[in-house]
Structure formats: structure tokens, C-alpha cells
Amino acid sequence: MTSPSFAGDQDKVGEPQFDQKHNDITNVSSVGGRGEPDRGEEPRSLSHAMLTYDILIVGSGGAGLYAALESRLEEDLHVAVLTKVYPTRSHTGAAQGGVNAALGNRDPTDTWEQHWFDTIKGSDYLADQDAAELMCREAPEVVRELEHWGAPFYRTEDGRIAQRPFGGASKPRACYAADKVGHIMLHTLYEQGLRHGVDYFNEWVTLNLIHDGQRCMGVTAYSIRTGRLHTIQAKAVILATGGHGRIYWRRTSNAYGNTGDGSAIAYRAGLPLKDMEFVQFHPTGLRRSGILVTEGARGEGGHLLNVLGERFMARYAPDKMELGPRDLVARAIETEVREGHGGPDDELFLDLTHLGKDQIIERLPQIRQLCINFEGVDPVEEPIPIKPTVHYSMGGVHTDINGCTPIEGVYAAGETACVSVHGANRLGGNSLLDILVFGRRAGRHAVGYARRIKLGPMPQGAYDEAERCLEELMEGDGKETVAGIRSDLGQIMATKAGIYRHAAGLEEALGDLEHLKDRYRRMTIKDRSPVFNTEMLAALELRNMLTLAEVLTLGALARTESRGAHFREDFPQRDDEGWLKHTVARLGSDGRPALSFTPVAVSRFAPEARTY
Amino acid sequence: MAPVKITPKRESLLANIRVQRFTSGKDRSPYFDNFKLEVETGMTVLAALRKIKDEQDGSLTFRAFCRSAICGSCTVRVNGRSVLACSTQLLPILKDFRKGSVTIAPMANLPVLRDLVVDIDPVIDKLAKMHPYLIESPERVPEALERESLMSRDELNAFDYMTDCILCGSCYSACSSVAADPSYAGPLTIAKAYRFSIDVRDSFRGIRDQAAIDQGLWSCVQCRKCIKVCPKDTRPADTIRRTRKLTIDDGIRDTPGSRRAKAYVADIKRFGQVNKPMLPVVVFGTKGWEAIEVAEAALTKQGLEPTRRVCKLPGQEGVEGIFGRVRAIEDEEEQGR
Numbered sequence: 038m039t040s041p042s043f044a045g046d047q048d049k050v051g052e053p054q055f056d057q058k059h060n061d062i063t064n065v066s067s068v069g070g071r072g073e074p075d076r077g078e079e080p081r082s083l084s085h086a087m088l089t090y091d092i093l094i095v096g097s098g099g100a101g102l103y104a105a106l107e108s109r110l111e112e113d114l115h116v117a118v119l120t121k122v123y124p125t126r127s128h129t130g131a132a133q134g135g136v137n138a139a140l141g142n143r144d145p146t147d148t149w150e151q152h153w154f155d156t157i158k159g160s161d162y163l164a165d166q167d168a169a170e171l172m173c174r175e176a177p178e179v180v181r182e183l184e185h186w187g188a189p190f191y192r193t194e195d196g197r198i199a200q201r202p203f204g205g206a207s208k209p210r211a212c213y214a215a216d217k218v219g220h221i222m223l224h225t226l227y228e229q230g231l232r233h234g235v236d237y238f239n240e241w242v243t244l245n246l247i248h249d250g251q252r253c254m255g256v257t258a259y260s261i262r263t264g265r266l267h268t269i270q271a272k273a274v275i276l277a278t279g280g281h282g283r284i285y286w287r288r289t290s291n292a293y294g295n296t297g298d299g300s301a302i303a304y305r306a307g308l309p310l311k312d313m314e315f316v317q318f319h320p321t322g323l324r325r326s327g328i329l330v331t332e333g334a335r336g337e338g339g340h341l342l343n344v345l346g347e348r349f350m351a352r353y354a355p356d357k358m359e360l361g362p363r364d365l366v367a368r369a370i371e372t373e374v375r376e377g378h379g380g381p382d383d384e385l386f387l388d389l390t391h392l393g394k395d396q397i398i399e400r401l402p403q404i405r406q407l408c409i410n411f412e413g414v415d416p417v418e419e420p421i422p423i424k425p426t427v428h429y430s431m432g433g434v435h436t437d438i439n440g441c442t443p444i445e446g447v448y449a450a451g452e453t454a455c456v457s458v459h460g461a462n463r464l465g466g467n468s469l470l471d472i473l474v475f476g477r478r479a480g481r482h483a484v485g486y487a488r489r490i491k492l493g494p495m496p497q498g499a500y501d502e503a504e505r506c507l508e509e510l511m512e513g514d515g516k517e518t519v520a521g522i523r524s525d526l527g528q529i530m531a532t533k534a535g536i537y538r539h540a541a542g543l544e545e546a547l548g549d550l551e552h553l554k555d556r557y558r559r560m561t562i563k564d565r566s567p568v569f570n571t572e573m574l575a576a577l578e579l580r581n582m583l584t585l586a587e588v589l590t591l592g593a594l595a596r597t598e599s600r601g602a603h604f605r606e607d608f609p610q611r612d613d614e615g616w617l618k619h620t621v622a623r624l625g626s627d628g629r630p631a632l633s634f635t636p637v638a639v640s641r642f643a644p645e646a647r648t649y
Numbered sequence: 650m651a652p653v654k655i656t657p658k659r660e661s662l663l664a665n666i667r668v669q670r671f672t673s674g675k676d677r678s679p680y681f682d683n684f685k686l687e688v689e690t691g692m693t694v695l696a697a698l699r700k701i702k703d704e705q706d707g708s709l710t711f712r713a714f715c716r717s718a719i720c721g722s723c724t725v726r727v728n729g730r731s732v733l734a735c736s737t738q739l740l741p742i743l744k745d746f747r748k749g750s751v752t753i754a755p756m757a758n759l760p761v762l763r764d765l766v767v768d769i770d771p772v773i774d775k776l777a778k779m780h781p782y783l784i785e786s787p788e789r790v791p792e793a794l795e796r797e798s799l800m801s802r803d804e805l806n807a808f809d810y811m812t813d814c815i816l817c818g819s820c821y822s823a824c825s826s827v828a829a830d831p832s833y834a835g836p837l838t839i840a841k842a843y844r845f846s847i848d849v850r851d852s853f854r855g856i857r858d859q860a861a862i863d864q865g866l867w868s869c870v871q872c873r874k875c876i877k878v879c880p881k882d883t884r885p886a887d888t889i890r891r892t893r894k895l896t897i898d899d900g901i902r903d904t905p906g907s908r909r910a911k912a913y914v915a916d917i918k919r920f921g922q923v924n925k926p927m928l929p930v931v932v933f934g935t936k937g938w939e940a941i942e943v944a945e946a947a948l949t950k951q952g953l954e955p956t957r958r959v960c961k962l963p964g965q966e967g968v969e970g971i972f973g974r975v976r977a978i979e980d981e982e983e984q985g986r
Contacts, residue, residue: 187782191802192802231781232780325691325694381659420655571702
């Protein structure tokens with residue numbers, strides 16, 4: 038039987054073919070088509086009628102919406118956002134803590150240079166210092182721009198933006214609004230996009246980039262609501278689809294949709310991915326869902342216990358105990374589980390009961406509610422069951438400081454991209470900053486590009502190829518299911534490419550992934566309906582995750598050192614001689630990732646030990 | 650203190666999950682499927698749906714994204730009540746009813762696309778008509794990005810609670826007025842308009858006032874169901890009341906709704922009750938007279954004698970007392986916000 042296309046099977050860079058028929062249609066319909074085309078029952082062939090935009094943004098989180106808004110501020114270009122959800126539902130909204138900017142509102146001695154140093158140190162010296170410098174310099178301006186657009190940051194006594202201290206930051210510089218910082222940022226960007234006439238294609242999935250190896254031409258995308266496939270022509274495409282924590286499926290705080298679509302799309306188009314082996318774990322996710330229980334619970338005096346009731350951190354960090362750095366606490370928990378000290382579901386426990394009901398209700402009301410709502414456990418009465426959970430993807434599409442990639446007109450920004458400003462480990466409060474600074478920069482650069490160039494002819498075959506991919510998923514009578522493969526993928530990655538890694542396990546994982554890909558080829562979508570076929574959506578996401586999992590694992594195997602979030606049991610030390618460099622992966626001619634390495638930009642700060 | 654072994658309290662129950670199914674363009678009308686599921690401690694409604702989809706029926710369709718009650722995707726009705734599936738524990742519901750059974754249906758007041766997925770675009774379209782964005786007031790928002798746009802804590806607190814809204818649509822699903830009049834904007838859209846209108850950095854309030862009135866600001870019947878279901882406790886019905894007051898303060902005094910509200914207050918002050926016979930005239934002007942004549946003709950036909958008078962109820966001092974109390978509460982609310 039035919040097999041659904043994987044990275045490497047098709048869609049290689051080069052040799053475009055041009056189709057006159059498509060050009061004609063383009064000419065008639067290039068009106069910057071606003072909104073979704075009519076939903077009438079028309080013959081399939083006519084659905085080729087193409088939507089055309091100057092700038093197309095894939096993904097509607099903070100980076101995507103900022104890029105869209107920036108592109109549309111002068112209201113001369115046609116700009117659209119393609120999103121598989123609705124913009125305000127993007128995962129940026131889940132960010133709680135804050136966005137870093139050295140405004141000096143709380144501590145006037147704070148400077149962007151100190152923010153810069155904190156970022157580099159936090160990254161375990163793998164961030165590019167020039168890129169991080171730029172991010173920290175521009176931080177106050179982007180935060181103020183967002184504030185001018187109405188973002189309701191909390192205020193100081195004298196009416197300026199309020200700031201709070203944050204882990205790994207030498208000064209209190211995280212701008213905040215209660216525990217809803219990402220939420221208010223996301224909504225503000227969406228609102229201003231509405232005001233300035235950004236088009237939103239809600240619940241559309243982007244399948245592939247269309248390009249000729251040198252230049253961007255558009256994308257193929259699929260409307261979840263109608264089940265219809267479309268080609269959309271665009272001078273520039275900005276990929277801003279967020280991270281890929283869902284590779285670890287059940288062991289993540291990420292949303293269901295954080296499946297690395299943008300990175301996988303870029304990779305299939307022949308673009309390089311960078312530092313994919315770096316994935317940040319948070320030590321305390323809820324047992325069932327992986328939703329975060331913030332550091333606040335430990336800050337208020339919560340104890341980490343194993344199933345024997347021991348405060349095991351005494352063995353790993355006798356001074357700091359529960360308040361040690363995230364990566365260390367996560368590793369300690371993992372070790373306890375390995376030694377058989379976990380609960381019935383391999384969980385450990387965050388105990389607040391000794392604080393007493395009054396203190397929990399007074400000091401940690403939100404955390405208590407979170408545990409009741411999402412885990413069915415009241416921390417007043419019993420310990421909270423927790424597991425370490427995948428939180429953030431440092432790696433992504435290799436870009437420069439303007440979000441540019443080797444294909445002209447293709448950009449990436451936010452968690453999808455790797456500039457790199459987070460290096461081996463992201464500093465708290467820098468993810469929301471990253472999306473603002475680099476979302477804006479990508480938008481700005483794309484505007485210049487889109488004003489300069491003209492739309493070219495569209496290559497033949499992109500539509501047909503995407504259509505074939507969808508059809509093949511429907512064919513056959515395979516016994517394999519999306520859910521089964523996906524769950525195994527998560528298990529493999531969590532156990533063999535998770536908090537602890539070693540050569541044998543990673544090699545095993547690569548073999549397992551090959552096996553999963555075979556199973557994927559034998560998989561069939563049981564849901565036959567074109568209307569809101571979420572099984573189809575899940576299958577497309579799974580394809581992306583399998584692709585990225587291989588790149589991630591290969592990078593982790595290659596990097597024979599421990600740095601930041603990447604911990605190799607067989608190489609437990611950081612190795613600046615050998616590994617002060619980025620891992621770059623491209624789709625090789627054999628369909629496998631080909632690795633190369635690029636140096637880290639070191640301008641001001643010589644690498645030192647990362648101790649807190 | 651010697652460590653004590655931890656034994657988590659976990660239980661499970663074999664439950665019957667009844668889910669409404671429907672595919673637009675395929676099914677004529679909705680029907681229910683029953684799924685048997687072992688429901689465990691900690692399992693949310695969403696986790697149950699997910700497990701059914703993964704293990705029993707891959708075509709079961711619902712929306713879900715963040716799983717942590719911030720994205721607003723997964724609103725459904727559980728035993729008739731609009732909730733976020735991701736933050737609703739299932740076991741307590743099953744045990745409460747002692748039936749081991751639960752019914753899950755899509756949101757009300759919106760067309761169903763498939764199973765638990767509704768077409769949310771009508772809400773978004775209505776929202777877009779409210780100008781739901783800040784239009785900078787040059788007096789408050791500096792041109793250049795070197796300076797912040799100052800705002801006091803009190804100024805922020807006037808609307809901060811409304812920025813908790815996640816556009817989940819629970820209030821829209823529960824709204825009595827949308828059910829009666831689908832053209833009504835619904836709770837969240839009006840509340841969002843208010844959030845911007847009282848932002849001191851904004852300069853578009855009058856236009857937003859009018860947009861709210863045009864989309865049915867006065868259609869809300871203050872049944873307060875939206876307050877009961879809001880997962881973020883934003884209390885939309887209260888905000889609708891504030892929006893009404895805002896539009897009146899802004900000088901848009903003469904709308905059918907505001908006339909009715911003012912007549913209620915004036916009548917009760919004067920008579921101790923509403924002057925119902927004359928209400929149509931107060932609200933609809935000359936057209937109201939026609940309504941009265943029709944009503945009077947109907948009464949006469951029944952052999953009843955119509956009256957256009959209202960008597961003054963005894964105990965007017967008590968009514969004065971109530972008015973005083975209301976004023977006091979309003980003052981308190983003003984101070985409290």
C-alpha cells in the first residue's frame with residue numbers, strides 16, 4: 038500500500054515546476070482575499086482558487102500576533118494569520134509569571150546589561166551573546182509598546198508598570214499582571230490586530246511551505262471546519278507555531294496542540310533546525326495532566342516527599358532543599374522514582390499539609406484551587422502528587438536576529454525559532470520577551486521584503502502533494518491508531534530522551550522511533566467525516582512530532598556533554614572545549630537528519646560555572 | 650519526625666457517559682451515545698472525553714487545548730450546566746447524583762458543527778462590532794516608546810477583573826436573553842466593551858456605548874445566569890448594569906431600555922408599584938398607545954373594565970427605606986472597586 042509522506046520522502050528543495058493554470062487563477066483572485074472563501078459545495082477543482090496575501094503568519098500566539106500587527110500597522114499590506122485554534126486560545130495565554138524588561142521601576146539600579154548577563158548565565162553560555170544583547174536592549178521598548186496598546190500590566194504606587202523578582206534574575210524585572218501575564222498580552226495583541234485589519238483564518242492547519250528552494254511562495258493549508266485543502270500564495274510566511282513539548286505527550290505542561298508544526302514544516306522544506314536536544318523540564322507538574330504547580334508552593338515551605346514520606350532533597354541539595362534550581366530538583370525526583378521510591382503511578386509528592394489549612398488558604402489559594410480542579414486533590418488534606426513535566430523547547434528553526442531563514446521570505450519567531458537567546462536553558466520571564474522582540478523583528482523585516490518584491494508564479498504539485506498526504510491517511514485498513522502511536526512516542530521520549538540521557542538509551546530510542554514511523558505508515562484514520570475531523574488533525578500533528586523526535590534524539594546523542602537542560606549520565610560535565618557550539622540539523626538526502634555545528638557568538642561574557 | 654509512608658486516596662467508579670452526537674450535513678438531529686468508562690480520582694470531564702476518543706471512538710469530536718482553564722476552548726454543558734471540561738472533576742458529579750451517569754452536551758445558543766463543537770463565530774462577530782480594543786487617548790498615551798502610559802492602581806482596578814475573561818462563551822451559552830433573541834450581543838461582548846470604555850487611556854467610549862446599545866445592551870433581563878457559570882468569576886451581568894449606567898452618564902439617556910428602567914424607579918418611588926398600564930407609552934412613545942388600545946379592546950371584549958390608572962400602595966415610608974439602602978449599597982460598590 039501507499040505510505041503517507043514523511044520528512045524526506047517528498048517535498049525536497051529545488052526543481053520547481055510552474056503551472057500556467059494556477060497563474061491565471063492567481064491573477065483573478067489576488068485581491069488580498071479577506072476571510073475564508075465561501076463554504077458552498079463546489080467541485081474540488083475550483084477550490085484551487087487561490088487566496089493571496091503579502092504576509093502570512095502561521096500560528097497565533099504572541100510571536101505570530103505581534104508579527105501580524107507589526108506588518109499591518111501602516112495598513113498597506115494584506116496580512117493574515119493562519120491558526121489551528123482561535124487566536125486567544127494560543128498557548129501564550131498560559132504563561133503566568135512575567136515578562137522581563139529592565140525598566141527599573143522597582144529597582145532603579147537595574148540595567149539591560151544585567152539582564153543580558155542573567156540570560157547568558159541562565160543559558161549555560163550556549164545563547165548567542167549578540168542576539169541576547171539585542172533582546173535585552175529592546176525589552177523595555179516592546180513592553181511599553183504593548184502597554185500603549187492597552188495591556189493591563191499591574192502598576193506601581195506611582196502608576197508605572199509593576200515588576201517582581203524571578204528565579205535566576207539578579208533584579209526584580211519581570212513585568213506582571215497577577216498570574217495572567219501571557220493571557221493579557223495575547224488578548225491585547227489580538228484586539229489590536231482586529232483594530233488594524235489583520236485577517237484571521239481560525240481553525241486552519243498549515244501542511245507545507247511552498248517554495249522553490251530560494252524563495253517563499255506560500256503554504257498549503259487545510260480548514261478543519263470544512264475539511265477542504267487550499268493553497269495560499271504569499272510573499273512572506275512567518276512560522277510562529279510555538280514549541281514541541283507534546284513530543285513527550287502525557288509528560289508535559291504544554292497544550293494539546295504544541296506539536297512543533299512550524300519547526301517540522303520548516304524542516305521538511307529543507308530548513309535547518311538548531312539545538313533541538315534542549316528541552317526544559319519543570320520539576321512539579323500534576324500527576325495526571327502535567328499542569329504546573331508553580332515554585333510558589335515550595336517557596337511557602339512545601340516539602341517534596343517520596344512515597345516513604347522522606348524529604349529526599351536532603352540527599353541532593355542539603356542546603357537549598359526544595360528550593361534548588363529546577364533542573365537539579367527534576368533530576369532528584371527522577372532518581373527517586375528510578376530507585377523505586379515513587380507512588381503507585383511513579384509519582385512523588387509535594388506536601389503542604391504541615392502548613393495548616395489557614396496558611397494554605399491565605400497564602401496559596403490559587404494553587405489549592407488548581408489541585409482541586411485538575412487533580413481532584415485538596416492540598417489541605419493530602420500531599421499533591423507530582424511528576425516532572427516538559428515545559429519549554431529551547432530549540433527550533435535556525436534563524437538570524439530578524440527571524441530570517443535560508444529561504445528568502447520564510448521567517449520563524451518565538452518558541453518555534455532558535456535565534457538563539459535561551460541556549461541550553463531558558464531563564465524564567467524570557468519566553469514572553471522572546472516572542473515580543475522577535476515577533477516584532479520578523480514582522481518588520483517581512484514588511485520591507487514584501488514591499489520590495491512581487492508575487493511570483495506558483496509551482497505545480499504542492500496542492501496535489503498535500504492532497505495525496507491527506508488521502509493516504511484515509512486509505513487502508515491499518516490497525517494502528519493515532520492515539521496508540523502517540524502514547525508510545527511520549528513514553529519512549531520520556532524514558533529514553535528525558536531528564537536523564539545516555540548513549541545506549543538514545544540509540545534505543547532512535548530504533549524505537551523508526552518502528553513508530555513504520556506503524557504510522559500503516560495507520561488509518563477511522564473518522565471519515567470532512568467536518569471537524571480531529572482525528573485527521575491529530576494524525577498530521579503526530580507526523581510532525583515523529584519528525585522532530587528523531588532530530589531531538591539524534592542531537593541529544595551527538596552532544597556528549599551535560600549543559601543546561603541536557604543531562605548525559607555518561608558525560609555529566611559541561612565541556613566548553615568541545616561543545617560551546619550549536620547543533621544544526623537538516624533533512625539529509627537519505628531522509629535522515631544530517632547534523633552540523635556552528636559556533637556560539639561570545640562577545641562579552643566568558644563562560645563560567647553556572648551556580649546559583 | 651519519622652517519615653510516614655504515603656498512601657494516596659484514590660477510587661474509581663464504572664460510569665455511563667452520555668454524549669450528544671451530531672454531524673452537520675449528515676445527521677438530521679442530535680442523538681446520544683453512551684460510553685462505559687472507569688472514572689478515577691482526579692479525572693476531569695475533558696480527561697474522560699479524551700480517554701473515550703483514544704480508546705473507544707476516535708470520531709468523538711470536541712475542542713480542547715490548554716487543559717488549564719485559560720484558553721476557553723472546551724466549554725460544554727455537563728448535566729445542563731455550562732462548564733470548562735478541563736477544570737471540572739467528574740467523580741464528584743457522578744457521586745453527587747448517585748446515578749453513575751452524566752450527560753455531556755454542546756454549548757447552547759450556538760449552532761452545532763459536530764458533536765460537542767459549536768460554531769463560535771457568531772460570538773466573535775458580535776464581539777468585533779463592539780470595537781474591543783484600546784484606541785489611545787493622546788492625553789494619556791505618549792507618542793514615543795521611551796515613556797510608559799501612566800495609570801493608577803485605582804484606574805486599573807476599575808476594569809482589571811474583566812481582563813480575566815477568556816472568551817470561553819459559558820455566559821453566552823447560559824444567557825436567557827440570547828435564547829430569546831439571537832441578535833442580542835450576549836454577556837461577554839458587552840462586558841468586553843465596558844473594559845475598554847472605562848480604561849482611562851482610551852478615547853473611543855461614546856462609539857462603544859452606541860455599539861453596545863445597538864447590539865441590545867438593554868435586552869439583558871438580569872437573570873444572572875452568566876454570573877453563576879463564569880469560570881473566571883467576572884460577573885458579566887453586574888458589568889452590564891455598569892455599562893447601562895455608563896451610557897446614561899454619557900448622555901445616551903433616551904433608549905427604550907433606559908426609559909423603562911427610569912419609569913420603574915420613578916413609579917415605585919411614587920406609587921410603590923410599577924404603573925404597568927402606561928408602561929408601553931413610556932417605553933415606545935406613540936407606538937405604545939396602539940398597544941394599549943389593543944390591550945384595552947381585548948379586556949373590554951372579556952367584559953372587564955380597563956383602567957389607565959394605578960393606585961398608590963400603602964407603606965410608602967418602607968419604600969423610601971429601600972431606596973436609601975440601595976443608594977448605600979451602590980456607594981459601597983463604587984468605593985469597593
